[in-house]
Amino acid sequence: MGWRILPRVTSPPDPLPDGRIEPHIDWHAAPDDGRVRPRRPVARPARPWWPWLLGALVVAGLASAVLLRKPIADRLWQGTRVQALLDQGDAAIRQGKLSAADGSGARQRFEAALALDNDRREARDGLARVGTAAIAQAQAALKGNDLAAARDALALARQLQVPQAQSDAVAAELRKRESDAAGIGTLIANAVAARAAGRIDGAPDAALPLFKQVLALQPDNTIALEGREDLLSDQLQQARKALQGGHLAEGAALIASVRGYDAGHYDLPGASALLARTLDQQRRQADTDLRRDRLDSAVRTYQDVLAAVPGDAAATLGLQNAAAQYAQRARRQASDFDFAGAQADLEQARALAPQSAAVAEVTRAIERAHRSQAQLDQTMPASPQRQRRVRALLADADRAAARGNWIDPPGESAFDKVRAAQSLAPDDPQVRRAAQQLVPDVQQCVRRELSANRVRAAQTCLDAWQAIAPGDGNLGVARRQLAMRWIDIGTERLGAGELRVASEALQRARGLDRSAPGLDDFAARVAHARAGGG
Known part of the structure; x- marks a missing residue:
């Protein structure tokens, strides 16, 4: 498209006399001043963005309201509930209702508020006010000579940890009143009479319970303290004699009684140590009897230990x-x-x-x-049939031994098959050789499995050895060897953090030989690991 020159229009035009306005044409304008360029398309105005933003905000607000409606409602309800509990606690204090089993007491109200909102200071302050009110109630009860009410109020105050000086003052006054009411002199006289009559313990009117009652009212009563100490020393002496005589249950009961009356008695640690040593000796003796197949003796000793230490x-x-x-x-x-x-x-x-x-x-x-x-x-079958049966039983015994079935399953084990063959032909040379070979075979089984570090298989072979020849003198050596192997495995597994396997190894070792070298040290490390010591 070519260019053409148009006359230049000037502005503003001059008005004519009749009011019309005519444009001026500047014919002298330079040719290039008035070029007309192609008309550009008119740009549409941009759509406003704020409606979209407003819509997004509305949607986000609705989603938040839906998602947060329960937490917000819970929070509002919790705040309302806490305030209601605080108000109820204040009202209970004003009514003097400091504690109640049905939860309506001031203490229970404030504790419930604290459980809902642990940061609520008003709840903690409320509990402190309950303690102060409890001290006041105890003092009022003492003035009214209501010792039971004073005792309950003092207990509540101490539970709420009021200042010790306040509670001790009330406690001292309460003990004095109780002493006056109980008649300390009468209690001491009754205790002395009971001691003279040999009624030391086991009944409310015995000497030790009466001295205990006196000391609960007057902790510093010299007569009661000395009387109790003498009686407890006598009991510990009796406990020593009982333990030395093998009467574990009696000795343990006497020591427990002394501990109940005075856990700080000067002679109690020595008696307790003697009890521990005696129990350990009895356990070892029972284990030895068990290994030597003296089952009746082992059972009696184990039962004695359980009578002294149930469980x-x-x-x-x-x-x-x-x-x-x-x-x-x-x-x-x-x-x-x-x-x-x-x-x-x-x-x-x-x-x-x-x-x-x-x-x-x-x-x-x-x-x-x-x-x-x-x-x-x-x-009785014919002799050839019997011989065939014996040979079949011996073959079955060989196959069972090859599978490691020395004593299990019942009736199908190598031991049972040889026994069955003996019942048919006790004088048969092959039967005698098979019976004699059982013990060396299980001994070899133990050695073979131990050398391969297959301790569970070795345990099975050792059990068979114990069953077949319980009096064999070599059993003790084999049991100790296997126990020490269990200790080695348990130590390795404990170092790897496998406490369950280490605990099983400890139990296995103890069952085999409680005096095996290294067992006590290994047991201590397992106990330390169980306690969380790593």
């Missing part, structure tokens, strides 16, 4: 182990068709551990042995 963990475990050994012995006797002995040992095991799985297994083993004997008694 003792070592004695409880010892009785469980004794029950297991009774059950094993009963199974061996049943295999030999010694049903009287088997039944007696089964009853012992059942008395110690009635819910034990081992007891149930032995019961079934005895029933199977009865059936086997009945079959043998019916008709």
